[in-house]
Amino acid sequence: MRSNIALIGFMGAGKSAVGRALAAKLDMEFIDLDTLIEEKAGRSIAEIFARDGEAAFRSMEAEITAQVAGQDKKVIACGGGIVLEPNNIDIIKKSCVIVYLAAEPAILLRRVLNSRQRRPLLEVADPASAIDNLLKFRRPLYEKAADIIIDTSQLDIAGAAGKINEELVKNESFNLEKHRTRQG
Numbered sequence: 051m052r053s054n055i056a057l058i059g060f061m062g063a064g065k066s067a068v069g070r071a072l073a074a075k076l077d078m079e080f081i082d083l084d085t086l087i088e089e090k091a092g093r094s095i096a097e098i099f100a101r102d103g104e105a106a107f108r109s110m111e112a113e114i115t116a117q118v119a120g121q122d123k124k125v126i127a128c129g130g131g132i133v134l135e136p137n138n139i140d141i142i143k144k145s146c147v148i149v150y151l152a153a154e155p156a157i158l159l160r161r162v163l164n165s166r167q168r169r170p171l172l173e174v175a176d177p178a179s180a181i182d183n184l185l186k187f188r189r190p191l192y193e194k195a196a197d198i199i200i201d202t203s204q205l206d207i208a209g210a211a212g213k214i215n216e217e218l219v220k221n222e223s224f225n226l227e228k229h230r231t232r233q234g
């Protein structure tokens with residue numbers, strides 16, 4: 051049985067906001083992998099990308115993923131690039147039900163532009179094309195990794211968390227008994 055829930059998906063999919071709402075709903079602890087990486091590195095993701103480069107960031111991401119996946123009863127928001135390293139997915143699959151939060155590219159762009167969070171990969175002249183190009187490669191990886199796929203394009207945070215909860219009830223590999231304390 052898997053007792054964690056990992057949220058994957060592109061930047062702007064709502065992994066952190068929805069993850070927090072879902073954790074509160076299920077009375078589970080919420081963990082944000084990007085935040086853990088920043089705490090461990092002692093600097094922001096943007097600084098890690100600028101100073102050390104993307105490859106260094108990816109290796110920190112892999113290290114933190116392995117540490118977190120060994121835990122129990124957590125809702126884990128993963129960075130958008132977690133699927134780039136197949137081993138990350140193999141590891142989280144063992145203890146997590148994987149939920150892919152999908153959204154239309156135009157919606158991802160709007161959410162990213164409205165967010166104060168810095169995304170080095172989208173700090174380019176044409177972020178809309180960058181999203182299209184990255185998604186072409188990544189979408190099949192998200193879909194392949196996922197146990198559950200939720201299209202969040204038309205959902206708000208509470209709506210997405212509610213939809214995940216409904217799907218978890220149907221998912222036999224998720225250990226429900228431990229998490230049914232606070233639902234209404």
Ligand code: S3P
Nearest residue numbers: 060061084095129130131169170
């Ligand atoms: C990345 C997504 C970011 C962060 C980093 C790289 C990516 O996380 O890990 O900027 O490659 O998609 P969010 O998906 O939470 O924005």
